[in-house]
Amino acid sequence: MTILQDTVITSSDYQNDSDFLDLASxxxxxxxxxxxxxxxxxxxxxxxxxxxxxxxxxxxxxxxxxxxxxxxxxxxxxxxxxxxxxxxxxxxxxxxxxxxxxxxxxxxxxxxxxxxxxxxxxxxxxxxxxxxxxxxxxxxxxxxxxxxxxxxxxxxxxxxxxxKTAAENWNDVNVRCISEILQSVEPENCKIICSIESIDTDWGWFYFGCNRHNRRLTKVGRNSSVKMNKSIAPQFYCDVCRSTCSNFSPKFKLHLSVKDDSEACRIMLLDTIAMTIIGVKASELWDGSFAEIEDPDLLPAPIQNLVGKSFCFGVKITSDNYSNGSDTFKVSEVWSGDYIQRIESLSEPLSLNETNSSTLSGGEIPAIECSNENSSEDFATPKNKRKEDGRDQMDMTSTSKKLCSKIVKKEKTEK
Missing domain, CATH: 2.40.50.140 (Nucleic acid-binding proteins)
Known part of the structure; x- marks a missing residue:
């Protein structure tokens, strides 16, 4: 459409709420x-x-x-x-x-x-x-x-x-050791059972997000780069709304350091996932201040209380982990309590520091070692996971093997 000097533009009363979406084949x-x-x-x-x-x-x-x-x-x-x-x-x-x-x-x-x-x-x-x-x-x-x-x-x-697409049904996803996911070379979903060692305060525990689109907002205006007054709200811009946003609230973004019997890593939990383990919304812990946080180590008590607790986290291994070497994994699901006990009932008990959690590599077998299927020497097995019976240990060196229950008859030979 070309607009010339003699083009006449007039307003119209015509209204249509259609998005005029015309999807191409x-x-x-x-x-x-x-x-x-x-x-x-x-x-x-x-x-x-x-x-x-x-x-x-x-x-x-x-x-x-x-x-x-x-x-x-x-x-x-x-x-x-x-x-x-x-x-x-x-x-x-x-x-x-x-x-x-x-x-x-x-x-x-x-x-x-x-x-x-x-x-x-x-x-x-x-x-x-x-x-x-x-x-x-x-x-x-x-x-x-x-x-x-x-x-x-x-x-x-x-x-x-x-x-092969990543499994979307978390019931079909295996439990892995942290040492295994740190060595992953392809994208996948998996579960880890671990205890929370500390809260990473290098990152803020919340951000301001649009309540309509749940997107992070960008501070705009002349006050965007200066320290804000505690009670004066700055202007925020939403990329989806394409305008300044007045309907916003704090959203969780937690970075946690976690550990199991094999290794340690960091995980990131966003708003709805973090809410499941904290128990309250981020807006309930927010003190109403828009000023910059002066001491990041001063965390709300419900967040501090997470330290020492054990959970089963459903994490996603992305290219940022296996290509760029990042040891931070994004959490998509969280389980605790009875769910962890059901997993433990399928495995040999393992000790986590002052917790009752266990770590296993698959939910179908009674006991495993944190090892690659092709090699049993890639990862060291903790002492408390080793069996005294050498035959049992030999039979369980692969996550894909199960104990053989079939009795094999030996052929009699004449002297």
Whole structure:
């Protein structure tokens, strides 16, 4: 649409609440029916999400992220997002308690890279929504759940192979030692049973988030870089609302140092997950002050009381852990009490410092060692986990082995 000097623009009483969403078919995109001269709307299930990287684009450092979208019929398409869209995904992964399942990109651009059709942002004109709640997105998610499909993707050598998706049912996820997850070389979900050693006060225990979108807010205005008065609220900007936000509240973001019999690591719990172990909302512990925290070691009592307690945490191992060497894992689920006791009933008791927790590598076998399936010497076994009977220890050196209960008859031989 071109506006000339003699163009006349008048107001209209016409109103329409429609989002005017016109989702393009994956087949039409890959077959060339959708022309690259026009921007399109595309939505799909996120798979093979890579790490957000900083690269040089025209001499400027720019964030970039690669992933693939899957439609309800099993078709998929490559995506590459730049700049603020890659930063939006990075913020979601750092601050939100839920993983990215559905992605909607409006006014997306069709491009080609290394002979493959891909979706990218049209400079700053595109709009991206992660886990949208509109009716079309809810219907799409329901179709995906009703018709689970394997994900067939291309790797960097453009060779087609089947990728195994991370288990979404935490009942099917094995319990692992911390020493094992620190040595992981691929993304996966797992459980760890550990005790909380300390609260990492290098990070604040809360942030201000939008109550509508549960997104972290950015302090804006002339008071954004100065120390605030205790009772005067600064202005906050929401990336999703695309405006200043007045409906906000404190949200939990806890960094904990945890330990089991094998090793120690750090975990991060966001608002709703942290609330399950603290028992109250962050707004109930907040003192109402907008001033900068002068002494980070002064924590509310319910948070301090977490030290020494044991939980079973469902953690996600991401590329930041196995590629970048980060020892901080994001927590997606928490269990305690009877759940831990049920796991302990399947295993040989192990000692944690002043706790009753146990650590095992799988919920199906009665006892295991923290070892790789291909090698039993990669990790040292704690003394209290070793059996006195050497035969038992020999039979249980792999997490995939079970004790043989079948009696084998020996053939009689004549003297």
């Amino acid at each position: 994956y087949e039409d995109i890959t077959n060339g029916i959708c022309k690259p001269n026009f921007l399109i709307d595309v939505m799909g299930k996120v798979s093979d999400l890579g790490a957000v990287a900083t690269v040089q684009a025209k001499g400027v450092d720019t964030k970039r992220v690669h992933f693939r979208l899957l439609d309800a019929s099993g078709n998929e398409i490559a995506c590459c997002l730049w700049g603020k869209y890659a930063e939006q995904i990075e913020k979601h992964l750092e601050e939100e308690s839920d993983e990215i399942e559905i992605c909607l990109i409006r006014f997306a651009k069709i491009s080609h890279f290394r002979g493959e059709v891909q979706i990218t942002n049209a400079f700053d004109a595109s709009l991206m929504f992660l886990n949208p709640t509109m009716e079309e997105a809810v219907d799409f998610k329901q179709k995906i759940e009703d018709n689970p499909l394997p994900l067939a993707i291309f790797d960097q050598d453009n060779e087609k192979k089947i990728m």
